[in-house]
Amino acid sequence: MFDFYFEIPLVIRLFLQGLAVIMVIFPIAGACSMAERKVAAWIQDRPGPNRAVVPWVAWIPFLGTFLQRLGIFHVMADGGKMLFKEDSLPGHVNKFYFVLAPIVAMIPALTTVVVVPFGAYLDAAGKIIPVGLAPLDVGILAVFAVSSLGVYSMILAGWASNSKYPFLGSVRASAQLISYELSMALSVLPVFLWVNAPGMEATMGFGRVVEFQSQPGFLGGMWFGFLMPLSAFIFFVALFAETNRQPFDTVESESDLVGSFHTEYGAFKWGLFFVAEYSHMIVGSGVFMLLFGGGWNPLPWVPLADLVGWLAQITPLASHPLFVGVLSISIFLGKVLAMIFLFMWVRWTLPRFRYDQVMKIGWQRLLPLSIANLLFYAIAIAFIQK
Amino acid sequence: MAVITVERKPLTFLERTYLPQIAGGLKTTLKHLVAPKKTLEYPEQRPAIPTGYRGVPTLVMDPNGREKCVSCQLCEFVCPPKAIRITPGEIPADQPDRAHVEKGPKAFDIDMLRCIYCGLCQEVCPEEAIFLQNQFSMSGYSREEMVNHKDRLYELGGTLPDAHFKWDKKKAAEEHGNAH
Amino acid sequence: MNLKAETLSKIDEVITHYPVKRSATLPLLHLIQEDIGHLPADTSEWVAAKLELEPINVLEVITFYPMFRQKPIGRRHIKVCRTLSCALVGGYKTCATFEAEFKTHLGEVSPDGEVTVDFVECLASCGTAPVVLIDDELHEKVDVAKAKQLSDQIKAEAKKR
Amino acid sequence: MIATAKPDLVTVNIDGKEIAVPKGTNVIEAARLVNVDVPHYCYHPKLTIVGNCRMCLIEMGMPAVDPATKAPIMDPATGKQKINWIPRPQIGCGTNVSPGLHVRTTTPMVKDAREGVMEFLLINHPLDCPICDQAGECKLQEQATGYGRGYSRFIEDKNVKPKRTQLGPRVTLDDERCILCSRCIRFSKEIAKDDVLGFVDRGSYSTLTCFPGKKLENNYSLNTVDICPVGALTSTDFRFKMRVWFLKQTNAIDTESSVGANTVVWSREGTIYRITPRRNDEVNDTWMADSGRVLFKAVQAPDRLSAVxxxxxxxxxxxxxxxxxxxxxxxxxxxxxxxxxxxxxxxxxxxxxxxxxxxxxxxxxxxxxxxxxxxxxxxxxxxxxxxxxxxxxxxxxxxxxxxxxxxxxxxxxxxxxxxxxxxxxxxxxxxxxxxxxxxxxxxxxxxxxxxxxxxxxxxxxxxxxxxxxxxxxxxxxxxxxxxxxxxxxxxxxxxxxxxxxxxxxxxxxxxxxxxxxxxxxxxxxxxxxxxxxxxxxxxxxxxxFSALPFVEGETLHYKPAQPVVAAANA
Missing domain, CATH: 3.40.50.740 (Rossmann fold)
Incomplete structure (x- = not known):
């Protein structure tokens, strides 16, 4: 059915796929920024942004008003503003690196998406095949490797700004990322230890992890989040730190560093930093869901295949590959968005840690914990898979 | 001075992880997420102005519609940011309802870009002619527009009830009083 | 100033009584009032010139004493005592009676030009209050009835003329 | 200790402070030398003393001597000479110092006297301060604050008097505010030699007037405004122009003639509002001519040159x-x-x-x-x-x-x-x-x-x-x-x-x-x-330059060195 697609030369196909990802990530990032403002408002008992409206939408009764009250047109207003306002370049900055920084920020943010599968479809054999741009075997390693490059953008931005607050912010950013990357990596190791059972072809890809969580049986159907709560917790906390979200946003920390690395930025360059931050969040949430949240499986002990099977009993259309693809992507996206809501919810609940607390948590709490966690599961898995 | 040492209860392990507190916090914010909104949508919904509110300073008329200000310039003197500027003038003798007051402002300007809404002008006014009233939003497109002139000040101020009738009494005394 | 020759000579004489001319101000004013009946507007200037003063000095004296009249009065001058003793036994009523009888108000000349009624301070006959001085003649215990009687008498005398 | 006085000096004791002052000084001036303020309205150092405001009431006493032996009577309690205090307060302006005079200005009797006088002065004084030009430099305002009772017991109706009488071309009179100190009358009579002011209807309705048909229009009329302790006499030119507390005072010299009267220029933000005299006992005492007070109008005259x-x-x-x-x-x-x-x-x-x-x-x-x-x-x-x-x-x-x-x-x-x-x-x-x-x-x-x-x-x-x-x-x-x-x-x-x-x-x-x-x-x-x-x-x-034939004739504090011969040349 989609054979024509596979007849397109590979380069163009990959280009189209890449474009598609950008076309999805950008609006979601924009929507996230909007959602952030709305969630913030609701948590603070405010209505939030609710003014902007496109004229012809405003004419639709009820729906127009509803959309306006929801504030969704502020995404367009904000985006338009960011695109069209004067993009000033301060006189005292290192111009080349200053312009380079937001570009550098975007590259890892968009690149990591490549290796993250965001759904699955049933092949002719009825086997669930993950959908992703590049289902690499090194999966998690690629994510770690590329996403940690994001910190270079902050260092570049802070240094190129030639201003003390951005510089302080960028120093904090590098320290914070190094501190938490360790725990993060250690926390996911037990997952891969488990899924790479002796005798199997070894992989660091996400497909196997989700596949593992889709197995029938009690342990199989149980997501890693339940199987390894400590790992999940450490990964979750480290994720906050990696994406510079509250309570770990000492990097941005507007109350003591003005705006930190993006103090001197404005307009679209500033916007790019935020799109990058949200892409990080999206990718991070995706990785968390793949590793600990069952991927595109709807519920614990209810794998996607079972759901498709049940639906197929109602209508045979349900086993159509396209439907399964859309269903799985929707489930996965839903989980990711739920994660992002969690990010926002936490943001408006917890106060920011002090910088020394951030370092202390990272090195003195999370790192020993993750090492202990790794040792525990290494031994446990050794016993189980003996 | 007695020093009372308050024994602090040591934190339990769970408390030291802060996780229960974080969960409690999340619960609180979740409650607020669905709670009814507490804000006013300002231009459409106006707040109720409490009595004694110090809004834009205005000039008021007495119940007879006569201007109360006699341009004593005490408000100009007391105004900390020097927002008030008065040009005093004499009320000509041919105005039957005002001539007995003798003096009134020829020009009365309040620069709302300078005004800090402190209310000292109202406090110092011996004639109770200047009041900070309910009006709280002032805007304009130019600096000139932000200067309230006398006409505008009276338009904003209107007429307030007044129990003194000092000048009415004075006029009555002039007409029927202890004149020799 | 239209003074009688007799008054003028009296004035010149009275000035010599005092070491400084200024002191003759009061006697001069009395003499002029006796002559004319009141003190016309140019009195101050005339007396000032006479006594080498400034007119304002004389005017101050004229306005100070209630007995100096700056306006003409009626042919008869009725002064009713207003001070405590007389007021207590009906001085106010007496005064009102005179006012009603001659259809006039205090200090004004009655319409027929006959009298001026004044309500004045103590006439120094408290024992026989209320007292009334008509020109230079003192009338004692003038109650309302006697006031009417006095009024009739004045009216009758006026008719005779 | 009473210091031995120089022949022409008299030692007096004011509120416990000894001071030697020239004979003929009155108590107000003597007190001023020891920084004791004796409030007053009618007294003016350059005018005769009439003592009619009664504000300067103070307590006085003389050292007691035995009438028979003339020996000082000592007070055993203090070891000093006993003071015979006069049982009633005396006016300071009308009392010249005498050797050994003791003065007290802080006793309850003095305080009562001042409060009483203030109360009487304020009986008919209108509550005009907000519109009164004198506000801010008004003796009545100052002394009501300093020595007054602080509240009014007067519930009757105040007298009504003319509010804006034009006494002359430059002076406006508000009779209600007048406290009858008679400074203006004395100035007109003694200094300006133009005796046109006086009180008429003396009593409850005493009113300051110009003699009917005359005007206070001599060239010194505005000095009456300066010396008026209240706002009764105001300058028609300065009337309702600006409150005095806004005005900056700058010492200046009157440029209209070679007298060089000392003046004060009152200005606000680069605009001059009035000129008043400044006391210089060697030149102009406390006076100046009206003609010198309008010279400032030349500053903003329309024909000022402004371009090279x-x-x-x-x-x-x-x-x-x-x-x-x-x-x-x-x-x-x-x-x-x-x-x-x-x-x-x-x-x-x-x-x-x-x-x-x-x-x-x-x-x-x-x-x-x-x-x-x-x-x-x-x-x-x-x-x-x-x-x-x-x-x-x-x-x-x-x-x-x-x-x-x-x-x-x-x-x-x-x-x-x-x-x-x-x-x-x-x-x-x-x-x-x-x-x-x-x-x-x-x-x-x-x-x-x-x-x-x-x-x-x-x-x-x-x-x-x-x-x-x-x-x-x-x-x-x-x-x-x-x-x-x-x-x-x-x-x-x-x-x-x-x-x-x-x-x-x-x-x-x-x-x-x-x-x-x-x-x-x-x-x-x-x-x-x-x-x-x-x-x-x-x-x-x-x-x-003594040989030069200067044209000036005699003026206040100046006598020409020689008879004026230059006038003939001119």
Whole structure:
């Protein structure tokens, strides 16, 4: 059915796929920024942004008003503003690196998406095949490797700004990322230890992890989040730190560093930093869901295949590959968005840690914990898979 | 001075992880997420102005519609940011309802870009002619527009009830009083 | 100033009584009032010139004493005592009676030009209050009835003329 | 201890403080010397004492002596001589000091007396302070605060009196506010010798009036406004113009005649609102003439010069100086300088320097009017003696610039520099003016401005600091009251530039620095500095000029050295 697609030369196909990802990530990032403002408002008992409206939408009764009250047109207003306002370049900055920084920020943010599968479809054999741009075997390693490059953008931005607050912010950013990357990596190791059972072809890809969580049986159907709560917790906390979200946003920390690395930025360059931050969040949430949240499986002990099977009993259309693809992507996206809501919810609940607390948590709490966690599961898995 | 040492209860392990507190916090914010909104949508919904509110300073008329200000310039003197500027003038003798007051402002300007809404002008006014009233939003497109002139000040101020009738009494005394 | 020759000579004489001319101000004013009946507007200037003063000095004296009249009065001058003793036994009523009888108000000349009624301070006959001085003649215990009687008498005398 | 008094001094004790004062001093003045304030309304140091306000009531006593032996009676409790206090309070203004007099101003009796007097004074005083021009400098306001009861017990109706009587062309009377101190009446009678004010209807309705048909219109009428302790007499010109607490006070000198009355200029934000006299017992006591109080109106007059002009077209200052320099060069030896008796000493000094540099003849315009024997003298130039002292002129100026006219007619003078003088008004005729190239330094548009080659606007006396030498050869300074008008340049700067243009030395134009130059160049001013000049002025040695026939007749605190013979010449 989609054979024509596979007849397109590979380069163009990959280009189209890449474009598609950008076309999805950008609006979601924009929507996230909007959602952030709305969630913030609701948590603070405010209505939030609710003014902007496109004229012809405003004419639709009820729906127009509803959309306006929801504030969704502020995404367009904000985006338009960011695109069209004067993009000033301060006189005292290192111009080349200053312009380079937001570009550098975007590259890892968009690149990591490549290796993250965001759904699955049933092949002719009825086997669930993950959908992703590049289902690499090194999966998690690629994510770690590329996403940690994001910190270079902050260092570049802070240094190129030639201003003390951005510089302080960028120093904090590098320290914070190094501190938490360790725990993060250690926390996911037990997952891969488990899924790479002796005798199997070894992989660091996400497909196997989700596949593992889709197995029938009690342990199989149980997501890693339940199987390894400590790992999940450490990964979750480290994720906050990696994406510079509250309570770990000492990097941005507007109350003591003005705006930190993006103090001197404005307009679209500033916007790019935020799109990058949200892409990080999206990718991070995706990785968390793949590793600990069952991927595109709807519920614990209810794998996607079972759901498709049940639906197929109602209508045979349900086993159509396209439907399964859309269903799985929707489930996965839903989980990711739920994660992002969690990010926002936490943001408006917890106060920011002090910088020394951030370092202390990272090195003195999370790192020993993750090492202990790794040792525990290494031994446990050794016993189980003996 | 007695020093009372308050024994602090040591934190339990769970408390030291802060996780229960974080969960409690999340619960609180979740409650607020669905709670009814507490804000006013300002231009459409106006707040109720409490009595004694110090809004834009205005000039008021007495119940007879006569201007109360006699341009004593005490408000100009007391105004900390020097927002008030008065040009005093004499009320000509041919105005039957005002001539007995003798003096009134020829020009009365309040620069709302300078005004800090402190209310000292109202406090110092011996004639109770200047009041900070309910009006709280002032805007304009130019600096000139932000200067309230006398006409505008009276338009904003209107007429307030007044129990003194000092000048009415004075006029009555002039007409029927202890004149020799 | 239209003074009688007799008054003028009296004035010149009275000035010599005092070491400084200024002191003759009061006697001069009395003499002029006796002559004319009141003190016309140019009195101050005339007396000032006479006594080498400034007119304002004389005017101050004229306005100070209630007995100096700056306006003409009626042919008869009725002064009713207003001070405590007389007021207590009906001085106010007496005064009102005179006012009603001659259809006039205090200090004004009655319409027929006959009298001026004044309500004045103590006439120094408290024992026989209320007292009334008509020109230079003192009338004692003038109650309302006697006031009417006095009024009739004045009216009758006026008719005779 | 009672100090031994000098023969003409009397030692008194005021609130426990001993002070020796000259005989004849009254208690208010004696108390002032020990910084004890005795409140008063009717008393004025330069007027007779009437003692009718009763505000200065104080307690007095004399040391007790035994009537028989005249031996002092000692108080065993204190070991000092007993004081016989007079049981009733006495007025301070009407009591002259006597040896050993004891005064108490802080006792309950004095306090009660003051409260009582204040209460009576306020009975009929209207609550006019918000509209009253005197508010802020009102004795009644101050003393009601300082010594009054603080609240009113008066529930009856106040007397109603005329509110805006025009006593004269310059004075407005509000009779309700009058507290009957009679200062104005005494001033009119004693100082102005124009006895037109008086109280009529004395009693509850005492009213200050001008005699019907007369007006308070003598040239000193506004002094009554100054001495009025309340707001009864107000200046019609200043009425309702500005509250006094906004006004900045600057010491100045009256420029209308050679009396040099000391004044205070009251201004706010560069606008002058009024001029009042300043006490100088050697010159003008506490008075000044009305005519001197309106001089400030010249500062903002519509005909003020505000642009440098060359041949009638607007130009720039430096170009004008260059044009002057060219005129000087082209007509070397044929230049005359007309100085002014209205210029300051500093300007006259620079004018003299200019004349020296140009080798020019100097002239001064004379203004002779009639003296009023009080504070306006016959010589209407405030500073002719300054010109004599600085050497700008050596003889008194002749009438109508006859010398200069003759020189022009003879063709000896082709360029005239005039410092603030209108040559047409000063006596040159149109033909003479047509023959010369004129360089004008002036403040106001004048008839010959159109014909002048170079016109440089300069400052009025209110916009600059300087000194004048008055008829007594008293050098007095005045200070800048308001900032200079835009477009006008300080006379000193213009003159110094002209001196430079004429090839002379550079002279500092800052007044203190300039005075160092002046002190070095002018022997009579060798010991004078601008900064340290006393408030009351400094008398200069007049002997070198004693032979000159000055035109002034006798005025307050001035007697001409010789009978006025110059009048005959004039």
């Amino acid at each position: 002009k060359i041949n009638g077209t607007d130009s720039a200052f430096d170009i004008a100086i260059n044009a002057a320099a060219e005129l000087f060069k082209a007509n070397a030896g044929a230049v005359a300088v007309v100085g002014s008796g209205r210029s300051t000493v500093e300007e006259q000094f620079l004018t003299k320097q200019l004349a020296t540099a140009l080798k020019a003849s100097t002239h001064l315009v004379s203004r002779v009017g009639e003296g009023d024997k009080l504070l306006v003298s016959a010589d209407r130039n405030p500073n002719v003696r300054g010109a004599l002292v600085t050497g700008l002129i050596s003889t008194l100026p002749g009438v109508k610039l006859v010398d200069l006219g003759a020189q022009i007619d003879a063709g000896k003078v082709k360029v005239v520099v005039t410092v603030g003088e209108d040559l047409a008004a000063a006596g040159l005729n149109a033909g003479q003016l047509a023959k010369i190239s004129l360089i004008v330094l002036g403040t106001h548009a004048k008839s010959m401005d159109g014909g002048a080659k170079v016109v440089i606007p300069t400052l009025t006396a209110f916009e600059k600091s300087g000194t004048f030498v008055n008829q007594q050869f008293r050098i007095q300074k005045f200070l800048k009251a308001v900032p200079p008008m835009a477009g006008a340049t300080d006379d000193l700067i213009v003159l110094a530039k002209l001196v430079g243009a004429a090839g002379g030395a550079t002279i500092p134009t800052e007044v203190n620095a300039l005075w160092k130059t002046i002190a070095a160049a002018v022997p009579a001013l060798a010991t004078t500095t601008f900064a340290n000049l006393p408030e009351t002025g400094q008398l200069l040695d007049a002997t070198p």
